[in-house]
Amino acid sequence: MAPLLEAARDEIRRLPTYYERRQSALLPALFVAQRELGWLPPQALQEVADLLDLPVSDVAAVASFYRFFFLEPPGRHLILLCTNLACLLNGAEGLRRHLEERLGVRPGQTTPDRAFTFRESECLAACHLAPMMMVDRERFGPLTPQAVDELLERYRAR
Structure with missing residues (x-):
């Protein structure tokens, strides 16, 4: 799986500036990653965690909780x-x-x-x-x- 493009990484890095707490940027960051990749493979979860300086376990927990995130490649x-x-x-x-x-x-x-x-x-x-x-x-x-x-x-x- 290819990593996120630099433009997506930059967008995710900017997200915490819009919120009081860094964790509040997590949902928008996951949307950015899924928009780019079409789903959220483990490598994308790790990359989002690294960019937001959050534990990957927190990122995976949020991604698996919400039904609008895909942890497996979706159909067309x-x-x-x-x-x-x-x-x-x-x-x-x-x-x-x-x-x-x-x-x-x-x-x-x-x-x-x-x-x-x-x-x-x-x-x-x-x-x-x-x-x-x-x-x-x-x-x-x-x-x-x-x-x-x-x-x-x-x-x-x-």
Whole structure:
């Protein structure tokens, strides 16, 4: 894995100047590293730790706590299925099972062809679309299994 480019390292070095506590720069620094690399391999966690003068164990703990950081290479497309109350009451559980069947993976996994990473999300702030999901940064809903199949076909071709 290639190290971070110098521009990203400079951006991360500047982050602590915006906060009272150095640790407060950790989330933005992880976003910078993931933006550049697409995910956060162990070498990137170590580099962020070194740049912020933080223990790598703290950096790894934060990166593994938040679901929006990838500690393994993600697929080409990210599917986030909303599992909040409105979506659950409107059929999200059935959509989860349908996605598992169609993709051949469970939430938190990436398809063998690396086309999709499938995750559940507590809330995607679109209750009016329940049940809904996001593919990459695009919202879709209300969804049916047939609509999910059409979305998978469309995104797989991209």
